[in-house]
Amino acid sequence: xxxxxxxxxxxxxxxxxxxxxxxxxxxxxxxxxxxxxxxxxxxxxxxxxxxxxxxxxxxxxxxxxxxxxxxxxxxxxxxxxxxxxxxxxxxxxxxxxxxxxxxxxxxxxxxxxxxxxxxxxxxxxxxxxxxxxxxxxxxxxxxxxxxxxxxxxxxxxxxxxxxxxxxxxxxxxxxxxxxxxxxxxxxxxxxxxxxxxxxxxxxxxxxxxxxxxxxxxxxxxxxxxxxxxxxxxxxxxxxxxxxxxxxxxxxxxxxxxxxxxxxxxxxxxxxxxxxxxxxxxxxxxxxxxxxxxxxxxxxxxxxxxxxxxx
Amino acid sequence: xxxxxxxxxxxxxxxxxxxxxxxxxxxxxxxxxxxxxxxxxxxxxxxxxxxxxxxxxxxxxxxxxxxxxxxxxxxxxxxxxxxxxxxxxxxxxxxxxxxxxxxxxxxxxxxxxxxxxxxxxxxxxxxxxxxxxxxxxxxxxxxxxxxxxxxxxxxxxxxxxxxxxxxxxxxxxxxxxxxxxxxxxxxxxxxxxxxxxxxxxxxxxxxxxxxxxxxxxxxxxxxxxxxxxxxxxxxxxxxxxxxxxxxxxxxxxxxxxxxxxxxxxxxxxxxxxxxxxxxxxxxxxxxxxxxxxxxxxxxxxxxxxxxxxxxxxxxxxxxxxxxxxxxxxxxxxxxxxxxxxxxxxxxxxxxxxxxxxxxxxxxxxxxxxxxxxxxxxxxxxxxxxxxxxxxxxxxxxxxxxxxxxxxxxxxxxxxxxxxxxxxxxxxxxxxxxxxxxxxxxxxxxxxxxxx
Numbered sequence: 001x002x003x004x005x006x007x008x009x010x011x012x013x014x015x016x017x018x019x020x021x022x023x024x025x026x027x028x029x030x031x032x033x034x035x036x037x038x039x040x041x042x043x044x045x046x047x048x049x050x051x052x053x054x055x056x057x058x059x060x061x062x063x064x065x066x067x068x069x070x071x072x073x074x075x076x077x078x079x080x081x082x083x084x085x086x087x088x089x090x091x092x093x094x095x096x097x098x099x100x101x102x103x104x105x106x107x108x109x110x111x112x113x114x115x116x117x118x119x120x121x122x123x124x125x126x127x128x129x130x131x132x133x134x135x136x137x138x139x140x141x142x143x144x145x146x147x148x149x150x151x152x153x154x155x156x157x158x159x160x161x162x163x164x165x166x167x168x169x170x171x172x173x174x175x176x177x178x179x180x181x182x183x184x185x186x187x188x189x190x191x192x193x194x195x196x197x198x199x200x201x202x203x204x205x206x207x208x209x210x211x212x213x214x215x216x217x218x219x220x221x222x223x224x225x226x227x228x229x230x231x232x233x234x235x236x237x238x239x240x241x242x243x244x245x246x247x248x249x250x251x252x253x254x255x256x257x258x259x260x261x262x263x264x265x266x267x268x269x270x271x272x273x274x275x276x277x278x279x280x281x282x283x284x285x286x287x288x289x290x291x292x293x294x295x296x297x298x299x300x301x302x303x304x305x306x307x308x309x310x
Numbered sequence: 311x312x313x314x315x316x317x318x319x320x321x322x323x324x325x326x327x328x329x330x331x332x333x334x335x336x337x338x339x340x341x342x343x344x345x346x347x348x349x350x351x352x353x354x355x356x357x358x359x360x361x362x363x364x365x366x367x368x369x370x371x372x373x374x375x376x377x378x379x380x381x382x383x384x385x386x387x388x389x390x391x392x393x394x395x396x397x398x399x400x401x402x403x404x405x406x407x408x409x410x411x412x413x414x415x416x417x418x419x420x421x422x423x424x425x426x427x428x429x430x431x432x433x434x435x436x437x438x439x440x441x442x443x444x445x446x447x448x449x450x451x452x453x454x455x456x457x458x459x460x461x462x463x464x465x466x467x468x469x470x471x472x473x474x475x476x477x478x479x480x481x482x483x484x485x486x487x488x489x490x491x492x493x494x495x496x497x498x499x500x501x502x503x504x505x506x507x508x509x510x511x512x513x514x515x516x517x518x519x520x521x522x523x524x525x526x527x528x529x530x531x532x533x534x535x536x537x538x539x540x541x542x543x544x545x546x547x548x549x550x551x552x553x554x555x556x557x558x559x560x561x562x563x564x565x566x567x568x569x570x571x572x573x574x575x576x577x578x579x580x581x582x583x584x585x586x587x588x589x590x591x592x593x594x595x596x597x598x599x600x601x602x603x604x605x606x607x608x609x610x611x612x613x614x615x616x617x618x619x620x621x622x623x624x625x626x627x628x629x630x631x632x633x634x635x636x637x638x639x640x641x642x643x644x645x646x647x648x649x650x651x652x653x654x655x656x657x658x659x660x661x662x663x664x665x666x667x668x669x670x671x672x673x674x675x676x677x678x679x680x681x682x683x684x685x686x687x688x689x690x691x692x693x694x695x696x697x698x699x700x701x702x703x704x705x706x707x708x709x710x711x712x713x714x715x716x717x718x719x720x721x722x723x724x725x726x727x728x729x730x731x732x733x734x735x736x737x738x739x740x741x742x743x744x745x746x747x748x749x750x751x752x753x754x755x756x757x758x759x760x761x
Contacts, residue, residue, distance in 0.1 A: 059716075061417040061439045074760065080752035082724075147580065148589050170580030171524075259524035260579030260736070261729040276414045277723035279435040279716060 053285035060279045071286035083287070086265040089177065090291070093252075093266060094245040097184045101241060102234075104185065105192025110222075112193065113200045127194065129187045138254035141183045145169035145255070173263030176256050180264055183251050188244075192237055199233030200226065232306060239302040246291060267291060357449045360657065364396035366648035368655055371412060372427035372638070374403040376587075376603035380672035384659075387668065391658045397651055406583070407527060416643070424646035425656065428639045430722065431464055431707070431714040433472040440472035440641040446653050447471040450660055455681030458637075460705045463714050465639050472641060474656050475679035478705065479636035480698040481532040484590065484604045485597030488618040489517045498597070498622030502540060505625050506570040513574030517596040520589065522581035523732040529583050530728040532634045533599050535708055538563045538727055540627020545721055545754055550712035553754045555730070556747050559629070564734045564743050566627075571739030579732050591615075599624075601636065602674045602698045609692075610673065621697035624704065633701040634708070639679075677702050717757050726753045 054071055058064035075083045112123055129137065144151050146169075153166030169179045203226065211221050227234075249268040252258075258265040258273070267287055275284020370388065375381045385401045392399035402423065404412060409429065416422030417439045433440050447465070451457065457465075461475035485498055493511040509519050522529050538544065542559030546552060571577055576595075578585065586598040591612055598604070608616045624633045642652045658664065662682065669676050670688050674695035678686055689699040708727075709718025721727075733746035 059435075060414050061420070061436055074756075078752075078756045080749055080756055082753065145580075146585070147578070148585075148592060148594050168580065171578055176580070256580070257525040257582070259725075259732070261732045273724055274720070277410050278720040279414075280720070281418070 050285045050289060053282050054289050055286075056282045058282040058285075060276075060281050064282050067282075071283045072290070074283065075287060075290070082262050082265055082270065085262060086267045086270045086287075087290070089263075089265060090246060090267045092177070093181060093184070093248070094242060097181050097188065097245055098238070098242055100181070100185045101188045101192050102238065104189045105196055105237075108189065108193035109196035109200055110226075112197050123194075123197070126190045128190075130190050134187075134250050135254055137187065138183065138251050141179075141186075142170075142255055145179050147171065170256055171260060173260055176260060176264045180252050180255055183255065184245065184248060187251065188241060192241065195233055195237045196230060199230045203229045235302050235306050239299060242298060243295060246295060247288075357445050357452070359449065360446065360650040360653040362395040362397050362651040362654040363648055366651040367398040367400070368392070368425065368646075368648060368652050369400045369402065369423040370425040370427075370640075370652075370655075371402045371404070371409070371416075371423040372640075373406045373409050373429070375672065375675065376601060377606055377672050377675045380668065380675060383668050383671040387659055387664055388655065391655055395651075395654075397648075397655070399655065420645050422645070423643065424648060424652040425640050425642055427476065428464070428473045428641045430637060431709075431716075431719040433465055433467055433639065433641060434714050434716050435719050436641070437467045437472055439644050440467075441644050441646075441649055442470050442472065443474050443642055443653060444471040446474055446657055449657060450474065450680060454660070454662065454678075454683060457681075458679040458702065458705075460635070460637050460707050461639060461679040463707050464637055473639035474641075474653075474660070476639045476660075477637075478677040478679055478702055479601045479638065479675060480677050480701045480705075481528075481599055481601055481633065481635050482624065482697040482701045483597055483599050483622045484602075485519070485620060485622065486517065486615060486618050487620050489515045489596035493596075498620070499625050502537065502566050502570070502625050502627050506566070506573045506575065509570055509575035510573035512596050515596060517594065518574055518576040519597040520576040520578060520586065520595040521599050522579070522583075522586060523577040523728055523735055524579040524581055525725050525728070526581060526583045526585075527723075528636055529581070529586060529600060530725060531708060531722065532636070534728045534731045535634045535706070535710075536624055536632040537567060537627070537731070539632040539706060539710065540625075540629055541566060542627075542629040544711060545709055545727060545750075546712045546718070546758055548711040548713075550709075550715055550717065551758055553751060553758050555754055556751045560730075560747055561743060563627070564731065564746065567731055567735055568739040568741075568743070571735050577732070577735050579736075602695065605694065606673045606675055619694075621694055623697045623700040631704045632706055633704045635677075635701060635705045637679075637705075637707070674698055717760075720757045721754055724753065724757075726750050 055066060055068060056064035057067050057070070108126065112119065112126070116122075143149060147153070147165060150166065150169065152169070153162075156162045156166050157164050167175055170176045207225050207229075208221055211225060216224070247268055248266070249272065252264060252266050253269055253272070256264040258269050267290060271284045271287035273284075274287060275281045278284070381401075381403055388399045388401055391397070406429070409427065410432070412422075413426050413428075413432065413436070416426065417436045420439070428436075428440070447457070457475045458478060461478065465471050465473040465475055483498055489512060490496075490498070490508070493508070493515050495508045495511055499505040499508045505519070512519055521533050523534065524530060538560065541563035543557060543563045544554050544559075547554050581589075586595070586600055587604050587607075589595045590598055590600075590604050591607070591614070593615070602621070605619055605621055608614065608619050624631055640656050642649050642656070646652050659668075660680075665678060665683060666686060666688075669678060669683075669686050670691075672688070674688050674692065675698075677689075677699065678684060684699075684702070686699075689695050707714050707718075708722040709715070712718055727750070730746045730750035733749065734741040734743050
């Protein structure tokens with residue numbers, strides 16, 4: 001009896017321990033458990049609660065009853081243009097800022113990847129927009145865009161680039177949207193740059209040396225070595241940034257709060273206006289979830305591209 | 311009849327003397343009688359004075375006043391009351407725009423401060439989270455007289471008081487007398503048409519009369535609602551259901567605004583509440599509509615333009631004079647473990663002598679919400695403050711003539727009236743009036759016709 005012989009030879013406590021380590025799957029799940037609990041409490045529960053709120057007529061302080069897709073129908077059938085304007089603005093805001101953040105982040109990372117004096121200091125300084133408390137930095141930008149006290153306009157006027165008093169940054173629809181985008185790009189670019197820099201620093205140097213020996217130009221090195229090897233980082237950063245920009249609230253809220261006349265209204269602010277000051281938390285939740293199916297597709301595409309072989 | 315004449319002159323008869331003496335004796339013996347005979351006595355026949363619990367802790371959340379010493383005095387009075395009654399009192403102040411998110415979070419979590427300052431129609435939004443304070447309001451009515459109609463409209467939800475009237479922040483015009491004289495305008499306009507004429511003259515000084523038409527939660531509402539009402543316009547009928555913005559009166563109001571802007575009145579869609587204050591203190595404008603804080607800060611802090619600053623009440627429109635002031639009240643929240651103590655504290659802070667100490671330190675920024683607090687000595691202390699006293703009576707609330715409701719609150723927080731004016735005032739006051747009204751009408755219908 002082989003089994004009996006083995007059991008006799010190995011002490012019981014040792015036998016159990018080996019069995020746990022031998023079965024990787026249960027151990028893996030066991031080790032994942034704390035993370036899953038944290039994610040469940042802080043991500044899954046609020047998300048599911050948000051979905052549930054969006055299909056009820058809940059108001060602040062009052063649990064509502066199930067109304068199916070009533071909140072979604074209300075917004076999609078509303079013809080005042082604010083909701084559809086907010087959808088368009090949200091896409092525009094996310095699309096334009098993402099393109100700028102991506103390009104500027106890449107350029108900054110390439111520059112910072114070079115060897116130059118005080119490079120560590122410069123790299124650290126790059127994170128300043130990220131370190132300053134969000135609302136404080138947006139208040140500073142508000143002051144810079146203020147038509148009465150604008151330091152930007154003062155510079156533009158005194159360098160004779162524009163006539164006095166200069167552009168009304170936050171008072172004209174197109175300018176206000178541009179101002180929101182500028183601030184978002186200012187704040188978001190360091191995240192791209194630092195992530196790209198981290199990605200670039202793990203690319204083996206001998207690849208570039210070999211390319212140089214073969215006579216490859218800087219441009220060829222960038223296109224054939226840097227970009228392909230940076231792809232995983234690039235896609236993850238792009239994914240995260242797109243999601244965060246879609247849901248951006250603080251900056252637009254502090255800078256314009258949707259003004260002038262809802263021309264800078266974004267879905268996040270519109271959801272807030274209905275849900276918090278308006279008390280219709282169910283409708284607010286529905287507005288904030290409107291783009292969820294679309295974002296799911298974006299995430300799926302990016303994840304598919306990440307898994308795809310070179 | 312000489313005897314009758316004599317009696318009429320003195321105003322006393324034997325019967326009247328006996329009646330008065332009887333009431334006085336009974337009142338001394340049973341003070342609740344006096345309270346129950348107040349103007350609102352029919353809702354609560356008797357009143358019970360709440361008693362503080364020794365050892366209790368009370369947290370009160372309210373906005374940070376633009377007049378800092380007023381907050382310090384409020385905290386001092388609360389702490390003094392707490393010490394006298396063995397209650398720990400914590401007053402937390404946050405900026406105006408942070409107050410509602412914090413309130414909403416507390417309401418949703420059913421936890422937080424025992425007392426929260428309710429601005430505008432919040433008692434309508436958070437009714438179930440605000441305790442019934444009819445008893446306490448009736449006590450105050452017995453002592454201080456009738457409440458201000460706007461405070462009453464906001465505090466009373468379906469006949470039940472859900473907040474205790476606290477204060478009115480009157481909004482009037484603050485202007486530079488030197489620039490007005492320079493432009494040949496001898497006094498502040500008393501009608502909207504005169505304001506247009508004055509704006510045209512002040513254009514020559516390059517210090518315009520200016521106001522926000524953006525998403526400023528105070529200044530935008532206090533400007534454009536009274537303009538609309540002054541020309542007879544309204545968002546919704548008194549029934550609170552029928553949207554009535556698309557009217558000749560609304561067109562008249564917008565046409566006036568366009569004329570004013572074309573003449574030289576400058577509107578700023580990008581301004582939030584502090585921006586007109588800053589522009590005035592920085593000598594960029596000659597006049598603006600605001601709470602008394604601009605004048606008070608000039609007087610007690612900056613001292614740059616105090617002598618050439620004056621204040622004026624709201625101009626009149628063809629349909630009368632209207633104003634909109636900031637209205638603050640205090641609600642005792644349902645989750646408070648010491649609601650009786652919280653109510654007792656609020657009553658103590660509303661005692662006339664306490665209250666007027668506070669309004670005196672607030673220097674005219676606040677006005678009392680009860681009849682006997684209307685002639686506050688602070689307004690007599692400086693003739694320039696009279697304008698702020700004068701705008702209390704014509705004050706109305708957003709959504710008027712409909713009573714405040716969740717729907718009027720939603721229309722207010724979406725800046726529908728201000729946005730309507732802002733659209734029409736775009737491009738130097740040449741925006742499309744019909745498009746502006748149509749957008750406002752659609753937005754209002756979405757709110758008022760929503761089940």
